[in-house]
Amino acid sequence: MSWMSVDIGENRWLSVSYYCLRQGVSSGFRMRNWELQGCNDGLSWQMLCKHERDLSFGEQAHGVAGWAVENATAYRHFRILQTGKNSDAVHTGVLACAGIELYGALTLACCGRCAALVEIDGRALGSAAMLEGARAGEGVRGCSRALRRSGGGTRAAAEKALEAKGRREQREREVR
Structure with missing residues (x-):
C-alpha cells in the first residue's frame, strides 16, 4: 500500500499526543483506512493510531481532520501508511494527503x-x-x-x- 513519511531531524524525538491531516486536491481520493506510525531507525515502524473506514474528511476536497493519540514513546520518524482502499472506485491505492501536523512533547x-x-x-x-x-x-x-x-x-x-x-x-x- 501507499505511504508518506516525515523525519523531524537528527537529535529530535516527538511523543505525539495529537495529529491532523489535510486531504488532497480531489474529493474522490479521500483517505478511509490508514495508520499513523512512528520509529527511530526508519525501518521498525510501530502503530500509534489506526483508522478503518474513517469518514472524518467529509465530502469536500482539502478537508482537514485531527485525532488524539495515546502514546508515551517518542519517535524521530513518522509515516501515514494506507492500509486499505480510499474513497475512489478505480484508483484505490492512491494516498492523497496534502499535509500533516504533529503535536506533542518534543525532546532535543x-x-x-x-x-x-x-x-x-x-x-x-x-x-x-x-x-x-x-x-x-x-x-x-x-x-x-x-x-x-x-x-x-x-x-x-x-x-x-x-x-x-x-x-x-x-x-x-x-x-x-
Whole structure:
C-alpha cells in the first residue's frame, strides 16, 4: 500500500499526543483506512493510531481532520501508511494527503555547545543563543542537556521565551 513519511531531524524525538491531516486536491481520493506510525531507525515502524473506514474528511476536497493519540514513546520518524482502499472506485491505492501536523512533547538531544538555559514558567527551553537562532528562523540546533517542551513550532516558542526573559530582566532592573 501507499505511504508518506516525515523525519523531524537528527537529535529530535516527538511523543505525539495529537495529529491532523489535510486531504488532497480531489474529493474522490479521500483517505478511509490508514495508520499513523512512528520509529527511530526508519525501518521498525510501530502503530500509534489506526483508522478503518474513517469518514472524518467529509465530502469536500482539502478537508482537514485531527485525532488524539495515546502514546508515551517518542519517535524521530513518522509515516501515514494506507492500509486499505480510499474513497475512489478505480484508483484505490492512491494516498492523497496534502499535509500533516504533529503535536506533542518534543525532546532535543545534547549537542554540548550551549551555555545557560532560558526557562519559560520554570521549564528549561534552550539557551539564549539557540533562541536567538530560532527567532531568526534558523530553528533550534542544540542544547546543553536533553530538553523537553510541548506545543507548537520552535520559532513561536522562542519568541515567547525571549519576551519572558526580557520582562524578567526588566523587573529585576526595576527592583534594583
